[in-house]
Every structure is written in structure tokens, then in C-alpha cells.
Amino acid sequence: MRIDIMDASMTYSKEDGYVGKVQFGVEGHDNQYEITLHSKKGKEWGYGLFFLHESGKEEQLLALEDELEDNDDLFDSLVEAAKAKLEQ
Numbered sequence: 001m002r003i004d005i006m007d008a009s010m011t012y013s014k015e016d017g018y019v020g021k022v023q024f025g026v027e028g029h030d031n032q033y034e035i036t037l038h039s040k041k042g043k044e045w046g047y048g049l050f051f052l053h054e055s056g057k058e059e060q061l062l063a064l065e066d067e068l069e070d071n072d073d074l075f076d077s078l079v080e081a082a083k084a085k086l087e088q
Contacts, residue, residue, distance in 0.1 A: 001067050001074060002027040008081040010037075018042050020082030023052055026064055031056030033064065035078055045079055 003024045010020035017040035025032045032052040039045045049065055068075050 001064070001071070003074070003077070005078075005081050006032070008085045010082040010086045012086060018083075018086075020079070020085075022078045022082050024078070026060075029056070029060045029064070031060070033061075035068075037079060037082055042083075045075075047075075 003026050005022060005024045007023040008021065010018060012018050017038065020037040021034060022037070023032065023034045031054065034050050034052045036048045036050070037045050038047070047068070049061065049068070051061065068078075
């Protein structure tokens with residue numbers, strides 16, 4: 001699955017830990033996505049996956065979610081994109 005990262009951001013605070021967002025497109029998908037990332041210590045990440053601008057095909061969203069669960073390299077690339085934009 002090929003993704004194209006359009007924008008990324010991340011903040012850190014002692015209270016909230018790491019909070020990041022990545023906006024991206026997926027080759028062959030009709031809509032773009034945003035993933036929100038959260039980790040207290042920057043090691044184990046929780047996430048939420050959403051359509052970026054408008055709702056799209058649920059089966060494409062679910063396929064992407066399955067791919068993120070199975071493909072650590074893909075998920076890690078999104079985390080790294082956000083971490084690279086960490087605001088100090």
C-alpha cells in the first residue's frame with residue numbers, strides 16, 4: 001500500500017504526552033485520511049483514523065485500518081512523519 005504524506009505535526013507536554021496528526025492519501029483510494037496519534041512516553045502508540053475532508057467508502061477505510069494493524073513499517077512511517085515535526 002503506497003501512501004503520500006501531505007502534512008504532519010506533533011506536540012509534547014508532560015500532561016498529555018505526545019499528540020500527533022498526519023494527513024495522507026492512499027494510492028487507489030477516493031478520499032484522503034487523517035490519523036491522530038497519542039503516546040504517553042513515545043513508545044506505544046494509540047491512534048484514531050478518520051476521513052480528512054468528507055466521508056468516503058467505509059470499505060476503503062477498513063482496509064486501510066487492517067493494513068495499519070498488520071504492517072508495522074507503514075504505521076511506523078506515519079509515526080516518524082509526525083515525530084519529525086515535533087514542536088519543542
